[in-house]
Each structure stands twice: as structure tokens, then as C-alpha cells.
Amino acid sequence: MRSLHACPAPAKLNLFLHVVGRRADGYHLLQSVFQLIGRGDTLDFDLRDDGRIVRTNDVPGVPAASDLVVRALERLAGAFRQRHGRAAPGLDVAVDKILPLGGGLGGGSSDAATALMAANYLWRAGFSDEELMDIGLPLGADIPFFIFGRTAFVEGVGEAMQPVAGPDCWYVVIEPGVSVPTPAIFTAEDLTRDTKPVRIADFPEAHLLSEFGKNDLQAVASRLFPPVAEAIEWLGQYGAARMTGSGACVFCAVPGEAQADRVLGQVPLAWRAWKARSLARHPLKSLLQNNEL
Known part of the structure; x- marks a missing residue:
């Protein structure tokens, strides 16, 4: 398979969000329940043969160089080289962005998580969800949740998750x-x-x-x-x-x-x-x- 199209990147809602402390390094300690919802961006992925990561469309307000999608794929490509001893194939990626920037819906993090899961599949990279979460975490505390992929009670800076029963509403x-x-x-x-x-x-x-x-x-x-x-x-x-x-x-x-x-x-x-x-x-x-x- 050389392509995956219309890959969903759903939004999340914080059903509650408590700030319970602050670490010495300045990061805030949180508690929340993250709920996935049936609205989000979609992404298209096509394999390349030259090892490059290329975003093929403009996303208003998000330059390609700073896009979490591109940065996450570059981190995954680096991990791929370390594991397999060769360069990753590369990808063209297009992002159909409907979630608002600065909306609290996790759109950028969700896009990056979808990119990691899709590339892992297309590249046959063999990384587990836990390994993908570790790759994504330095880029955004919400990325691991979207790879976790279900309603979660979240603690710490966003990295500690337990599944919880969510509402059907x-x-x-x-x-x-x-x-x-x-x-x-x-x-x-x-x-x-x-x-x-x-x-x-x-x-x-x-x-x-x-x-x-x-x-x-x-x-x-x-x-x-x-x-x-x-x-x-x-x-x-x-x-x-x-x-x-x-x-x-x-x-x-x-x-x-x-x-x-x-x-x-x-x-x-x-x-x-x-x-x-x-x-x-x-x-x-x-x-x-x-x-x-």
C-alpha cells in the first residue's frame, strides 16, 4: 500500500480540567478527562521514494516548517533510521484543516498523532503505540492521548492516562x-x-x-x-x-x-x-x- 487518504484526526473536549500544582521546571500538573468527538481534520498520505517529508498544501497560520505534523514525521523518520538502519521512505501529506487554531480542541496534536499512526503503517515501521507516544510527547502533551485513542482520565503534564467510561451523548x-x-x-x-x-x-x-x-x-x-x-x-x-x-x-x-x-x-x-x-x-x-x- 502506497497511500492512505481521508485519515481522521478527531477533536477532543476536556470534560473538566484542574490545575493541581506546578513542577520545578515550570510545567503545570493537570487532571482532566479527555473525550474524543466525531468532528476533526482529515489527512492524506502518499509514499515518496526519496525520504523527504513534504506537506503538499497550505494551512493558514501554520507554516510547514513549524507544523506538528511535519515535525512528528521527521521524528518518526529519525527513529525509523535508528531501528532499521536505513532511511524511511518519506511522505507527501495534505491536511484538510477544519478545526480552529487556538480552540482548545487539540487539533494540531491530533493531526500529528494521526500522521504518526499512518506513517507507522505505511512505512511498516513496527513501532508500538507506546513508542509512538514517546516520539510524539516532546512535541505536545496532547499527542499521546490521541494515540492512546479512547476516553481517558489524564494526569501529570498529560502523559499519564487511564481509560474511563465516557458518555454516549x-x-x-x-x-x-x-x-x-x-x-x-x-x-x-x-x-x-x-x-x-x-x-x-x-x-x-x-x-x-x-x-x-x-x-x-x-x-x-x-x-x-x-x-x-x-x-x-x-x-x-x-x-x-x-x-x-x-x-x-x-x-x-x-x-x-x-x-x-x-x-x-x-x-x-x-x-x-x-x-x-x-x-x-x-x-x-x-x-x-x-x-x-
Whole structure:
């Protein structure tokens, strides 16, 4: 096989996000539940014969040299050479980008994870999921989650994961029209960094749709970016609305697609909004295992 096309790179939502401490090196210690959802970017991969990694299309706001997809593939190519004693074949990659930059949905990390899984398959590189996670982690703390590929209780800086039962529901997601830079949130003096840690046993499935925990980054993002606060206030009339990640996207869970459609019908025209169903497993894993791409 020389190509894989329309490879999914799903978004994630943080059902809650607590900052429970800070390491000596400045990295924040987090607790969260990451939920995959049925909306995301898609990527096309075609083998090359010259060992080069080439992104074949423009992605607004993301130069190819700094794209996590390209950087992840270059790291994988280096690991391939070490393991197999020869150069990796190379890849052309095209990214169909629909997730917003700075939205807290993990889009760039998801794209990179999909690239690692697809290249590992096309190159017959033979790396395990755990090895791919180690390759991706230096580029982004969320990359291992997308390779892990299922709803997870996440701790540390994002590298410690345990599977957890997620909800079967739909989400309404609002893009408030701003891009929130993660460093601006984590360096804010008023960021709460001492939330009491919870245990996975504290997280009953029934609460996944309601009020469990909070997003400690939300108050800072709302102060710095008022459209985030406005979206949370508006969506809150339909349920427990909160921000995902470090922002800017805001979401609310509803039991079914019909309820999601009713909420979407009321969203102010100034905002982009959409619906997505919860996913129990990363769709690319099933596709690769069943050779369905």
C-alpha cells in the first residue's frame, strides 16, 4: 500500500480540567478527562521514494516548517533510521484543516498523532503505540492521548492516562471567534494552581454530562478574551457550558442529536457553531486494523 487518504484526526473536549500544582521546571500538573468527538481534520498520505517529508498544501497560520505534523514525521523518520538502519521512505501529506487554531480542541496534536499512526503503517515501521507516544510527547502533551485513542482520565503534564467510561451523548460547540494562545493562560498570575486532586473513582459516569469539576483555565481566558465569557453565558441556558482546554471553544452536552439541532438553531449568527457525537475510540485505529482505508 502506497497511500492512505481521508485519515481522521478527531477533536477532543476536556470534560473538566484542574490545575493541581506546578513542577520545578515550570510545567503545570493537570487532571482532566479527555473525550474524543466525531468532528476533526482529515489527512492524506502518499509514499515518496526519496525520504523527504513534504506537506503538499497550505494551512493558514501554520507554516510547514513549524507544523506538528511535519515535525512528528521527521521524528518518526529519525527513529525509523535508528531501528532499521536505513532511511524511511518519506511522505507527501495534505491536511484538510477544519478545526480552529487556538480552540482548545487539540487539533494540531491530533493531526500529528494521526500522521504518526499512518506513517507507522505505511512505512511498516513496527513501532508500538507506546513508542509512538514517546516520539510524539516532546512535541505536545496532547499527542499521546490521541494515540492512546479512547476516553481517558489524564494526569501529570498529560502523559499519564487511564481509560474511563465516557458518555454516549452529543455536544454543541461554539467557536467564539478568537484564538487563545496557551502560554498567555498558563503564565497568568491569577491562574488557580492548587485545586485539590481528585481520583478516578471520584468521577462517576453519571456526572459526565453535568457539573463534575470545572475548567481552572476558564476564568483567565474569560477575562483576557471576553467573547469566551459571552459564549459560556449564552450556551449555559441549555446546560452546563464550559470551555475546553485553554480555550477558546465552548461546549455543552445534550442527550441526543435532536436537542443539539434545536440549540444550534438558536445560536447567534456572529458565532460559528456545530454539533458532534462522543466517540469511544479513535476511528483511525479501527480503519487501520481492518484495512478499510
